[in-house]
Each structure stands twice: as C-alpha cells, then as structure tokens.
Amino acid sequence: MQCPIARSLERVGEWWSILILRDALHGLTRFDEFQKNLGIAPNMLTRRLNALVESGLLERRRYSERPPRDEYLLTERGRDFRPVVLSLLAWGNRHFAPEGASVVLVNRQTGAAVDPILADPATGRPVDEPDYVLVPGPAASGRVLQKYRAVAEARTARKRSPGG
16 A cells, blocks of 8 residues: 555554554563563564564664574664654543553653644644645555545535535
C-alpha cells in the first residue's frame, strides 16, 4: 500500500512491537530485560525483535561472545517513534483510563504534567482540523489522488448542506 499510515503499521502495528519500542525508549536493551518487563513468551519476543531489526527500528549488537548475547539499540528511525508513543500515552489517558492516569509525561525540570501536541513548526499552532488537512503528496499514485479528491468533495458537500 502507498499509504504512509499502512506502511508504518506494517512495521509496528502488532502491539508487542509498540511495547518493545516503548521499553527501548525507556532504556531497556537486553532480551531478558524486555521479557521480564513485558511478560512476553521468549519465542514471541524473538520474532518481534527480529522484525523490529529488519524494519530498521532497532539495531542488534553483540555484547557477549560466551555465551553469545545481543542487545537491541534504537536506531534513529526507532527514536523517531517517541512522539507516536507519547501521543498514544496521552490518547489512552484521555479516553481509556476512567480510574485516572497511571503514567504521565512531565517536564523533567519543573515536574509539571505535559499533554503532548503536534504543532506546525512554522507557526507553533497545534495541527488540528479544520486548519490542517491531509492532501496527496508528490509521490501519490492515481488511486491516492482519486481517494483524496473524493474526500475533499465530500467535505465540500457537507459544508454546503443544511446543518453541515
């Protein structure tokens, strides 16, 4: 699929993968650390780590020859996943934590809780609709162009209809 969301989910859409990346962002690097923290079966952890290495999100590095042991370090691509994890954290706290947040993002210096936002770097404004919309990019296929044309037409029709 040409959709960047679908391509991203192909690499991290399995929930164990996201939790492994979350733990790697916390500084875990070793198989036994991931297994203990996640309570994941060794064969599943091996598959997920291999997939994350293959996708370029983690790098495998040998730290012991006898016995052979590897650690898993975040690549730049893996570190770039941090805003996604923080967005999931905020979204989960907002919508799926009726008992209250069990984990919050805070400013390290002030200790104040922070709600992450996506912002336009040019203006500093939050990237929210209706001011920002998705449009086809320069590499868009005919199918993507057609899809977004239909979305734009539907949006326009809603604005013109009563109550829209």
